[in-house]
Amino acid sequence: xxxxxxxxxxxxxxxxxxxxxxxxxxxxxxxxxxxxxxxxxxxxxxxxxxxxxxxxxxxxxxxxxxxxxxxxxxxxxxxxxxxxxxxxxxxxxxxxxxxxxxxxxxxxxxxxxxxxxxxxxxxxxxxxxxxxxxxxxxxxxxxxxxxxxxxxxxxxxxxxxxxxxxxxxxxxxxxxxxxxxxxxxxxxxxxxxxxxxxxxxxxxxxxxxxxxxxxxxxxxxxxxxxxxxxxxxxxxxxxxxxxxxxxxxxxxxxxxxxxxxxxxxxxxxxxxxxxxxxxxxxxxxxxxxxxxxxxxxxxxxxxxx
Numbered sequence: 001x002x003x004x005x006x007x008x009x010x011x012x013x014x015x016x017x018x019x020x021x022x023x024x025x026x027x028x029x030x031x032x033x034x035x036x037x038x039x040x041x042x043x044x045x046x047x048x049x050x051x052x053x054x055x056x057x058x059x060x061x062x063x064x065x066x067x068x069x070x071x072x073x074x075x076x077x078x079x080x081x082x083x084x085x086x087x088x089x090x091x092x093x094x095x096x097x098x099x100x101x102x103x104x105x106x107x108x109x110x111x112x113x114x115x116x117x118x119x120x121x122x123x124x125x126x127x128x129x130x131x132x133x134x135x136x137x138x139x140x141x142x143x144x145x146x147x148x149x150x151x152x153x154x155x156x157x158x159x160x161x162x163x164x165x166x167x168x169x170x171x172x173x174x175x176x177x178x179x180x181x182x183x184x185x186x187x188x189x190x191x192x193x194x195x196x197x198x199x200x201x202x203x204x205x206x207x208x209x210x211x212x213x214x215x216x217x218x219x220x221x222x223x224x225x226x227x228x229x230x231x232x233x234x235x236x237x238x239x240x241x242x243x244x245x246x247x248x249x250x251x252x253x254x255x256x257x258x259x260x261x262x263x264x265x266x267x268x269x270x271x272x273x274x275x276x277x278x279x280x281x282x283x284x285x286x287x288x289x290x291x292x293x294x295x296x297x298x299x300x301x302x303x304x305x
Contacts, residue, residue, distance in 0.1 A: 022152040024133070027205065031135045031150055032061075032142035035122060036068045038154060043125030045071035049162050050120040051105060052076075052137035053083035059096025061139040066098075069122070075103045076137075078167035079115035089138055092169045103164035118150075127156040145205070147189055188264035190234075192255050197241040199225075199255065203234035203264050212257040216240060216268070228257065 024034050039045045048071055055062065055076075066074050076092070083091040093100065108115070118136050122129040133150025135141035141148055192201025199216075214225040230236040236257075253268040 020154050022154065024131070024150045024152050026135070026146065026148040030143045031131075031133070031148050032065045032068060035120075035129060035131055035152065036065075038129055038152060039069050039071075039122050039124050042127045042129070042154070042156065045069040045122050045124055047071065047073045047075070047123040047161075048120060049075050049103070049105065049123075049164065050077065050137050051079070051108060051115065052118050052120075052141075053079075053085075053091060053115050054089035054136040054138055054141075055091065055093045056138045057090050057093065057095055059093030059098060059100065061137055061142045062093060062100060063096065063098060064139065064143055065137075071122075072098075075101045075164060076167075077105045077108060077115075078102045078169050079111075080104060080109060081112050081114055082170060083115040085114075089136070090172070092172070094169075094172050102167040102169045104167040106163040106165065109165070121162045123161055127154070127158050128161060129154060145188060147205070188262070190255065190257065190264045190266040191269075192266060193269040194240060194253070197239055198237060199240045199268065200237040201235070201255070201266075203230055203236070203257070204266075210259065212259040212264075214238060215256050215258070217254045217256065 022038070024031055036045075048065065048069065050062065062074060062076070066072055078092070085091070108117075117132065118134060118141070119130070119132040120137075122131070130153040131150050133148060135146070135148040135150055138144070140146045188203060188205050190201055190203045192199050199214075211227055211229045214228045216223055216225060225238060225240055228236050228238045254265060255268045256263060256265040
């Protein structure tokens, strides 16, 4: 291990960080808004090339991105092998008022797998931006309530850009209106912990949900827990009797709150687990295994020692 660390330090340790890479996330501001700000620093956008398996049916997300960057020269990648399909949103903005130019990106044209990547290149007067991550080219992904993360690469003064050829939009199949409605479903995240038989937590984003249906899911069982309501700060609490032992055995539970088409979810931390770890340190995992009935002879031996 020491040799590996020394080798890593010799290879990377003395390199200076040049600031070419940024991590973007949507907790503070939309991915598209942050991208537009970086484009302004490179002298405004002159062309945007987008590859995504999903779009808004009316092209709303792309239209807003074009307006925010003041760039009407937007081309959309049509993947020769098609896109992944999950009944979430259409693979093309079929009813957009703006007829975006279909192209095939040269570096993706020879890949026979279905497209699942979400990436774009923003050409600017003084360089380009390369964005890749979780955000689809939808309003929910670029501007909405989805929790997204992307890596941004800033290349100043470059003259190398993505090459394209003429593309053909994918054939529209099945009604897309219901799929698009699902794509706009409100998603969010929460933080919660199990204290004995009570779950206490807070919705991180978005707030103001009112009454919601709660459910807990784990490897051993799942259960609907009835209706709960959060306050103005997004805080909530409710009874969840019988799940503490499941948590000790499985180690992880997922809490989900749903209302209409919106949902918030997150992992449930276990207070007793945190307290054991704080009190007894590294032996905690072995003691938890014994309490949950999943211990091995090695765990028992370590506890006795």
